[in-house]
Amino acid sequence: MAAPRTYRTEALSLRKMPLGEADILLTLYTRDDGKLRAVAKGARKTTSKLVGHFEPLTLNRLALSKGRNLDIVTQAQVIDNFSTLKSSLTGLTQGLYIAELLDGFGSEANPNPELYQLSLEALRAVERDLASEMPLRFFELHLLRVSGFMPELYHCVECRRTLEPGQHRFSPDGGGTLCLECQPPEFQPPGASVRNLSLSTLKVLRMLHRTPLPEIPDLKMGQPVALELKSVLGATVRYWLDKEIRSNSFLEHLQHLPDSPVYF
């Protein structure tokens, strides 16, 4: 029996691009098929039944039909459009940061339901606390884990000895934490991005690794620990992604803006 030409799935919209006169080329992350590029025919017309369903960061229940090159979206029903997240500029940019990483790490025809679930959990956590960056750090660490790039946090990646409490070093390209005997603080191998890792930051990383996202306590971290955590995870994500994360620069720009009221 021939394979059915139509199928249904749940998908998070990541990007959209105009295609032809009135179509949209979508990049979606689906529960069942991983990353998927599909076409929404006529969806740029204001009277299209599909209009408004495919803004980035919208979760839809979709019906698609198999196309010769790209699949065609035939029906869409919004499950969650993350409207709380989109009501704040910082929240929206954090959401786009998650979408950009999901687009970068997700691969086509390679389902990863754990990554799909992680992304939705992270977006919902951003909605719960728009001021906190902890959901982004959680997402970065677990994105690395579910993609098979989890950095080592318990043993030295060189000598394999269990790490003792104290100051350590961290190598994004070396695969994780290094003890000071293998990588003394003053030693910087040429071309490597080895950096210092304080005990507090290592403890936060381990806590993020072990604790489910909704149970993560509201941590009061000092600025140096928060910055070190961001730097360690950001460098590791950039290393595996092999490119800059574009939305990060706007996210950092927003942190320097005054918090003046939003008029609408």
Next chain:
Amino acid sequence: MTLDNIPSAAPSLARLIQELNRLPGIGPKSAQRLAYHIIRLPDQEAYDLAEAIGTVKQKIVFCQECQNLTDSSPCSICTNPQRHQDQICVVEDPLDVLALERTHCYLGLYHVLHGVISPMNGIGPDQLKLKELFSRLSSGQVKELIIATNPTLEGEATAMYISRQLTPTDLTLTHLARGLPVGGSLEYSDELTLSRAFQGRQQV
């Protein structure tokens, strides 16, 4: 498409096909059809087309006030004394000015941003004509700023960024209504559009 990919065409024709192929929405087949159409045109029409392209590249500049494309700066809208000088409508690109002008219901001035903030594509506030907008607003002449960016995620992000940059003053900040399009259908509308339509309902 390179010249080597068009082996059977004469070099001058192959070059025309290659140039047309660079235009947005024009694929290799369309480029060939357009090139053969241009060959069949009367000489004068083909020269007019070439001259129009040359002239537009020489003459078109940004209006010093609204940043719209014009061949004389300031443009005819900014210098028109009949237009309300205390209203500015912020749009994404010059085509939006044409669309709004067709409605004949707005008589203020415009400001063209030439894009929207798109963090995922690396487009930030510095790549848009936002500095020019804030400099126009600092004169204190403007009483209402109407944000008419598209109701997309990037359009909304740009609107929120502008509102966050402005401190509460005498300036009234508004944006175009969101909701159902004329000829649309409630049944097929997404929940965000419907909820915005409810929020913006009006007394009949």
